[in-house]
Amino acid sequence: MKRYAGLDVSIKETSVCIVDETGTVCRELKVISHPEDLVRVLQDPAWRFERIGLEAGPLSQWLFDGMVAAGLPVVCIETRHTKAFLKAQVNKSDRNDARGIAQMMRVNLFRPVHVKTLASQKRRALLTARKLLQDKAMAIDNDIRGLLRNFGLKVGVVGKVGFEQRIWELITGLSDLTDIIAPLLAARRIMREQFAVLHRKVLSIVRDDRVCRRLMTIPGVGPVVALAFCATIDTPARFKNSKAIGPILGLTPVLNQSGEHARMGRISKCGDAVMRSLLYEAAQVMLTRTSKWSWLKAWAMNIAKRAGMRKAIVGLARRLAVVMHRMWVDGTEFRWTREIAPTV
Structure with missing residues (x-):
């Protein structure tokens, strides 16, 4: 039995x-x-x-x-x-x-999920640790700004390199504040140093990975986005087609239908929130910072004219995922013109 x-x-x-x-x-x-x-x-x-x-x-x-x-x-x-x-x-x-x-x-009433390979799990752990140190260092920056603001000391607009020097300029001669802020600056310095170590590790992996280098030919896609996409998708052959990537990452609208009523809502936000956020950032960079035009940017700008920039960025993030998966499967680089671009 x-x-x-x-x-x-x-x-x-x-x-x-x-x-x-x-x-x-x-x-x-x-x-x-x-x-x-x-x-x-x-x-x-x-x-x-x-x-x-x-x-x-x-x-x-x-x-x-x-x-x-x-x-x-x-x-x-x-x-x-x-x-x-x-x-x-x-x-x-x-x-x-x-x-x-x-x-x-x-x-037999269940839906199986893909269990990632050990290599993808290690890559995701690296990206998670890198993001954790980055967030904690930024949190310390904001906390220091808030603490000093209580005493009328305004840090102002300053980059991460000159941040510590600016803080020392503000608290020089204030011994009580120095005793409080100095340990926070030391912790921030250590976090920044260790973040740099992990970031160099990410760059080293991407440099030796042909798929990641190929994905980085897309404007707006950097080493972190490329490595995160490879670690998230893991095995591209497990998707029947590239369009299936959008629902998996929660980048497709939710349909609420009952009888004669059908309402198309916002995106489902199911799946990997980190990967979804990275794709959104990559789409935003392509639309707002990339100067060279491509068929993909032109497609998103047409959506922005009709429905607004936010919807255009979300739509571009979904299509970026589709294009990245197709490039991974086909072994091709990003094509700037629509005439020779694959249909997605």
């Missing part, structure tokens, strides 16, 4: 529920959230699993890789679908959630 398992993962323990093909619960237990412990339980010869369900989450990639390496038929499932399915339960608990996931596996 076929068996199905559902795993509800938490930081310390994972609730496991095993059901047979009729839906009867065969076994329920809690296991330490570690691949080896889960494999030890699920590889029991008493069970012959058809599918094992694992909800996407912080530990899912680590656990998924460990169970796949052990030869288990594990499936990583989409979080929103799982939440909607489990909402029908009266009481929410880890045990009930594991039961619900096991039943989803049994009736």
Whole structure:
């Protein structure tokens, strides 16, 4: 008889529920959230699993890789679908959630999600750490400005290079403020230095990656956007066509239809928020800073005339993702003229 398992993962323990093909619960237990412990339980010869369900989450990639390496038929499932399915339960608990996931596996009512390769996970971790240091350093800059403003000391418009010198000019002779601001400047200096280390690492990876260099031929797309796109998409062949990139990144409008009423809303904002933000910035750079015209910029400017600049940037961000995916698949560089550009 076929068996199905559902795993509800938490930081310390994972609730496991095993059901047979009729839906009867065969076994329920809690296991330490570690691949080896889960494999030890699920590889029991008493069970012959058809599918094992694992909800996407912080530990899912680590656990998924460990169970796949052990030869288990594990499936990583989409979080929103799982939440909607489990909402029908009266009481929410880890045990009930594991039961619900096991039943989803049994009736084949789930949407699988792609689990990224280890290389893409490492690249995404690098970009996340770089962004974290950048945000914290900027937060310290703003906090220093706010603290000094309380005493009538205005920093004014100054770049990140001359920021520290300007602060010392303002607090010279004010010993009390110096004791407060000096540690903040030291922390800022360290963050900037470590940010530069990670940024050089990003540039080094992009320099040796042919796909990233090819994507950077698009105006507005720099090394961070190119590397983030490669880490997010991971495997371009998993999309049936390039137009499928837009919905995955939440850059397509939401349709709300009921009977004779149909309303097209704003973009869904589903998927990777970081990648969506980077594409928006790249589109903004193409429209406002790039001087050389291309068919893609002309297309977006026509939208700006009809619907405004914000909608044009969002539309261009979606189309940028489509073009980048097509360039990755075809192995071509960006084409500036529409006559020879691929249809997207």
